[in-house]
């Protein structure tokens with residue numbers, strides 16, 4: 001068997017450690033000022049917060065300065081992402097643009113668009129959504145059928161995208177659209193990426209309510225929506241080469257193993273200084289998993305820093321990460337009786353709320369960003385097994 005991926009250990013440089021303290025101070029001040037609450041009670045979307053993060057220089061951190069970036073390392077970006085997520089800071093207004101859409105525009109967008117859009121993203125002014133999935137093409141993104149047809153000075157779009165997270169807040173979408181039929185030789189041929197302004201006439205956004213009762217994702221309908229030529233991203237019909245990079249940005253970060261983490265934090269808090277042996281052992285096991293995932297995720301950040309596209313390694317982190325975070329609520333629930341009555345606040349609301357939230361979001365974790373089965377297919381290919 002040939003192993004064609006590896007996770008080299010990566011140590012955070014001193015500047016990343018200093019940055020971590022700076023981010024923690026900033027977050028503490030934001031919590032004290034009432035901007036957000038670490039129990040998620042004030043929501044995950046705040047344009048004002050995103051602007052302040054932008055002013056700190058923590059969006060578009062790795063991008064060139066000429067596009068509003070800060071030319072810092074992927075490891076420094078990793079630290080900022082990790083601290084924001086662990087605190088449940090309201091990053092949704094900028095996180096997709098920072099993680100995914102900005103890097104795609106930087107790499108494949110037209111110069112005019114780079115100069116216009118990237119500095120606005122870096123200032124925390126623009127919210128993006130991702131238009132890949134359609135009613136008949138979820139995992140198989142290359143079966144997308146929403147069409148972009150060439151017209152004078154641009155393209156006319158007709159069709160539907162679905163499960164589009166945050167479309168109702170977004171200023172822009174990066175959409176994968178069909179510009180030609182697939183060829184016999186390459187069924188992935190014929191799709192093109194476009195920048196779509198969400199206020200374009202002909203776009204309708206319909207809410208879809210999720211299991212937690214929240215409005216997070218949407219159906220987006222296109223009816224002769226016009227996109228100018230400058231909004232073409234990369235080569236016509238060749239998006240299959242670009243979308244792979246985009247998914248590598250999406251899959252490896254702490255976002256993929258930290259969503260149910262607050263339930264563990266609350267358990268540790270309630271366990272106190274003198275947990276029972278069984279509780280200490282249970283917590284220790286989960287923390288050991290978490291530490292391993294963290295090292296792997298950090299290793300992927302190191303590969304991005306080295307200019308690689310670690311698509312397979314990112315899939316491994318996402319698969320292991322979602323397994324961990326999906327199983328965590330049940331493990332915390334099983335350990336909870338060990339907290340004991342001696343702890344004064346063992347029925348604490350924060351614990352209950354964190355566990356409730358983790359339980360409700362757990363089912364989606366192995367679907368978003370690529371299902372478990374699809375990721376394992378990618379990993380199998382990376383191992384030379386298919």
Ligand SMILES: Cc1cc2nc3c(=O)[nH]c(=O)nc-3n(C[C@H](O)[C@H](O)[C@H](O)COP(=O)(O)OP(=O)(O)OC[C@H]3O[C@@H](n4cnc5c(N)ncnc54)[C@H](O)[C@@H]3O)c2cc1C
Nearest residue numbers: 130131132133138139163164165364367368369370371373
């Ligand atoms: C919370 C959340 C947020 C999302 N946000 C977005 C977003 O912002 N933008 C966007 O475009 N999409 C988004 N999605 C959609 C998500 O990426 C797709 O739902 C996902 O790719 C699965 O597609 P599907 O629901 O059509 O299921 P299907 O693709 O129909 O899959 C159904 C089942 O079949 C399995 N399966 C499919 N193909 C294979 C295969 N080749 N081998 C083995 N098993 C297979 C799958 O693993 C799954 O279990 C989001 C989803 C969730 C849950």
